Amino acid sequence: DPGPAAGVRQLLVQCKFPSKMGHVYSQYLGDPAVTPDHTKGPTFDPLYGYPGGRKERVMIATLEEMESAQLPLNKRDYCAHLAIDHRACRQRVWPLTYKCAHEKHTYLNCEYADYVLRLKEHERERRLLERAKRKAERAARAAH
């Protein structure tokens, strides 16, 4: 919806504001058409642009293991097997929890890699949206 942001946007465009500002600015005051929606997943085909394909993510912990460990639902992601290992270690050595440093760091590094993957997905989505916009503009120019 245009709303009052359209007026601000027009003013900033006239001032030749750089378009590669932060994602929040780009989403609300910049160009929402080339900003991914952070509440939804990727809208393009995941294998688009990868002729050699992409490696699939593998879930190592099984549902029975996660249920047996009573793992919270929000931790049942692709790092769940490391979460279970860390929790088991803590349960063995508590209260000397410093002894679980290796398991903790393994789990947190996995979570960091997962977050980096989310960043990459967002950036891929953004570049594909900009490419789609360029293609549409080229098609519109060719039509005239």
Place this chain on the structure above:
Amino acid sequence: MAARRLLTSRTLIGLPGGLPGLLPGLYPGLLGLQVSRNVGHWNKDWKPKPYPVTPEERAEAARKYGLRPDEYEPYADDGMGYGDYPNLPVVSAESRDPYEDWDYPEHRRNFGEPVHVDFDMYGLDRINASQKMRFSMQQYALSFFGVMAVSIGIYYYLEDKKMHWPVLPKQYPGDGAVHYTFEPAE
């Protein structure tokens, strides 16, 4: 004459000078169990008589409260009235002349002057209902509701416009969809 003396003695005792009378009545008032105001010591003879119907009753009530019959007007007898107590114009104590030699300067009232039903609300330390406000009530209402409307409007407009990191939602394996890394398939 006797009625006027009763009136003034009630106001004398009912005011903060009657502090011993206030204390026992304060506790149920604080709990919200008490619905009537406290006037300290109360005497049943001070209760207003029923609403005057005949002209003789009206004249007698006017004389009791120190008013002329033509300026005496009781509250309407619709179940929310005060019997024969007069409906006096509201003049708050703060709006009265501060330099006049009042008999009771702390209330800006003279001896025998009829007392408003809500006189404890219109004292020097409470509401000044007769003051000239700087702006009109419409301006006050417009300012208040304008500010509230703008605040609420801004709140609801920004409710779905949130700050966030540039990440897409977390990928959970239970969704049923296939998730990929960014490495090439072997």
